[in-house]
Amino acid sequence: MRSCLPPIVALLVLFALLQPATSQVARWEELNVGEGRSLRCAIVLPDDYDPAKTYPVLLALPPGPQTEAMVNAGLTRYWGEQAKKAGWIVVSPVAPSGKTFFGGAESDIDGLCVRIRERFRVGGGRMHLAGASNGGRSAFRVATRLPYEFASLVVLPGFAASDEDRARLPRLKRTRVRMFVGGDDARWLEQGKKTLALLKKHGIDASMKVLPGEGHVPPGLDGGVVMKHLRELHAADARSGEEAAVHFAIDDFNDAAAKGDEDRYFGAFAPEGVFLGTDAGERWDLAAFKAFGMRYFQRPSAWIYVPQERHVTLSPEETTAWFDEVVGNRSYGVCRGTGALRKIEGKWKITHYNLTIPVPNDLAASFVRHIASFEAGRPPKTTTVYLVRHAEKESGDDPGLTVVGQVRATALVQVLRSVKVDTVFVTEFKRTRETVAPLCKAKKLEPTHMDARKMKGLAEEIAKNHVGKTVVIAGHSNTLPVIMKALGIANAPALADNDYDDLFVVTLDGGGATMTRLHYGLENPR
Structure with a gap:
């Protein structure tokens, strides 16, 4: 039964x-x-x-x-x-x-x-x-x-x-x-x-x-x-023969760092080993790399890079190997390691390791500009963008806010009361204007109107004319993810029809774009 x-x-x-x-x-x-x-x-x-x-x-x-x-x-x-x-x-x-x-x-x-x-x-x-x-x-x-x-x-x-x-x-x-x-x-x-x-x-x-x-x-x-x-x-990820031995050697190298085991980590290198870090000036032979890295190995874990995928090529005589791998790191995200090993007395040892942070093509120009500013002694300024969806709305073709929405609009003023806002953008729809009206009044600002269909253009406007400023954008459930992506947020969240209490904070600096998701006002029913 x-x-x-x-x-x-x-x-x-x-x-x-x-x-x-x-x-x-x-x-x-x-x-x-x-x-x-x-x-x-x-x-x-x-x-x-x-x-x-x-x-x-x-x-x-x-x-x-x-x-x-x-x-x-x-x-x-x-x-x-x-x-x-x-x-x-x-x-x-x-x-x-x-x-x-x-x-x-x-x-x-x-x-x-x-x-x-x-x-x-x-x-x-x-x-x-x-x-x-x-x-x-x-x-x-x-x-x-x-x-x-x-x-x-x-x-x-x-x-x-x-x-x-x-x-x-x-x-x-x-x-x-x-x-x-x-x-x-x-x-x-x-x-x-x-x-x-x-x-x-x-x-x-x-x-x-x-x-x-x-x-x-x-x-x-x-x-x-x-x-x-x-x-x-x-x-499914099992390997065999010398290829498996190479994979094991690289995994063991990463594992030693995760455990703060300096003898095993630096022992993974051949005597002529070289390590290239993510900074252009970071090229160390083994002695210099050990001198640089030893302070990190005083911690329980020096650093953690987790392999995501790896490709290994062996020489015909199987005494030399080349590899490229994708590794994940909590601070740097997706990184790439490339290098070479040679067999010494039956064991694979690393002769060369180059750690890089791949840059998406769509962000490359921005990163190059930031690097050029940094190298010229002009550190890039931080731009902060607050993204808010319009509050609860009435029905109709171009509705205004409900009473609940008006209360939420007032709550936005309280959340941003200590923030110096330079510019507020709204779309052509009444509900976005009414959502930030109390904020504009409190900050003594006139909102700037934008076309809801041209979010990518707004991102370009911010990058060009609002560097180092604080901007508030009132948008819609379908436009906010678009501008998040245009600002450099790769995994922009989808917004449900009843998501009204979200406040997204996008920070743009020399390191790219980061986003924090906050909530304000009355909590949405979920």
Whole structure:
């Protein structure tokens, strides 16, 4: 007989029954995630674990309220004893009280990933990420925030739960995504299909398996089924022969930096080794590079670069190798490393490594101008652009604001009360003018009108005539993403029809464009 319990209730009941069986599989530790916070984590290690060896690493996000009981249940059902026997390391965190890893605690995973890399040698360079139910929703949130960390994303079930998560899905272009859902789990099946369609639209390696006749906690995934899929995903990146040895040498080089192991890191170079950094003046032989870098190795982690993809070419006699790789870094984003190795006494050693930050062609001219200004002793000024959608509106062809919208417009004045605003732009529509009317009155400014269809031209106007200034733009749900992209924000979020409380702050300086998403006034119903 089919259960009539709501999915979350069924999940809690079923998983709670499984809790006690995991006590001897995992050890429990408090891991520091930064800023005085820690996460209680279950850690599963392979039999005969050797800290000097590499292992596949799985970050497993628990279902339901993401409590310790739910962590234990996930380990019992999917990735506890099953992972241990398969030779995997599993880290499964408990969410802080009252939060989930898609609802307020997602930033704690940033620090957890650092701790994992400091402690374990991650096989293949990248971890795997999995989650069940709320863990699946969390997994999409985490993966799209930290796309360079994970080789694969497995959810059972799960989907991209917010507009922001969906807008960030293109970041998963180097992550394999596998989704599982019960055929009778109507809501999660529907949402999963929508997420899958978006992933496919962006050309991402993604698939969804529907288990006919099964509900929110599909028994068809019990036992070793999930680990079987994870093992296959990990094996997809396997290499053999000397190519595998070269990959291992470069992975070991990056891993040594993540662990602050200076002997292993600098020992990865050949005696004639050269390192070129991102600055034009950074060309070091081995002795000079070691003198420069040693202060960073006094920290638990010197720096972390996670490989996303790599191409290796071997000489015919297999004594020399060339490579290029894409690596991810939390501060610099996507970087490129190129270099060469030679075989010395049976071991591959790096003779040359060149780290660069690729510049999108559309931004190249701007970056060149910034570099020229910097080298001429004229550091580029910072331009700040506040982007706000019009507040709640009436109906009609050119409606004004509702009473609620008028209250929100007043709230904008309070948010920006300490900000020196130089220019305010509005479109030809009344609702944008009324949204910033109180602000213009308070700042004693007359708004500048723009054509809602010419957002790219407005970005050029700001770059040319408003450098070093603070600008406010009142726009629409379909125009704000356009100008974000024109200003240099690669992953501009989509705005839903009821998104009225967003305030985006774009900062333009010598380092390019960065954006912060804030909220103001009454919170939108979500």
